[in-house]
Amino acid sequence: MMKAIRILVAEDESVVRDGVVAILSFQSDMKVVGEAEDGERAVEIARQTKPDVVLLDMRMPKMNGLEAIPKLKEVSPNSRILVLTSFAESDLVYQTIRAGALGFLLKDARRDQLLQSIRDVANGQASIQPTIAMKVIHEIEHPAELMYTADPLTPREHETLRLIARGLSNQEIAATMVVHERTVAKYVSSILEKLHLANRTQAALYAINKGLTEPQK
Secondary structure (H helix, E strand, O other): OOOOEEEEEEOOOHHHHHHHHHHHHOOOOEEEEEEEOOHHHHHHHHHHHOOOEEEEOOOOOOOOHHHHHHHHHHHOOOOEEEEEEOOOOHHHHHHHHHHOOOEEEEOOOOHHHHHHHHHHHHOOOOEEOHHHHHHHHHHHHOHHHOOOOOOOOOHHHHHHHHHHHOOOOHHHHHHHHOOOHHHHHHHHHHHHHHHOOOOHHHHHHHHHHOOOOOOOO
């Protein structure tokens, strides 16, 4: 008999959480080992139960999903994380994947999509809802839309761009470059303005496409 997939459900809305748990309870190959109403509780339960899959909401009190992902990976390294959220911004998808999530699914997904995503993630396979994946793929496949203007970046802005592509936050970039966080925020704004980019995701994709992710020699 196959071993049941052990699942932690982290969702602050009790109605949604109860509904998901009810769906999973009817699956012979799945077992809910914990429920959490916020990010901090999710990390604590993950530490205790070591689930196979963490079904994680993004918008939660005390600690949001994006903040919780690295902590979950720390306390339970073998747990696979499947994000379940109402928000489909490509920037959020990019950040969660960089943080360590293996799947990304919207709450309006069908029941069979949810169950298949859980099974895929439990088996170590990435699972991103097609409508969301297309947004990210569009940005990657259209590098021509991300071009330098006549106003080049300064050396410090180039370094900031490289660190953005590595997934660092403004606070982490400030520590790396030994500058104030407000200075980094100015660098980021300048980069987006000069390159006519909409957000950090596009900036990171631009840097990757241009091979700017390697440290300067």
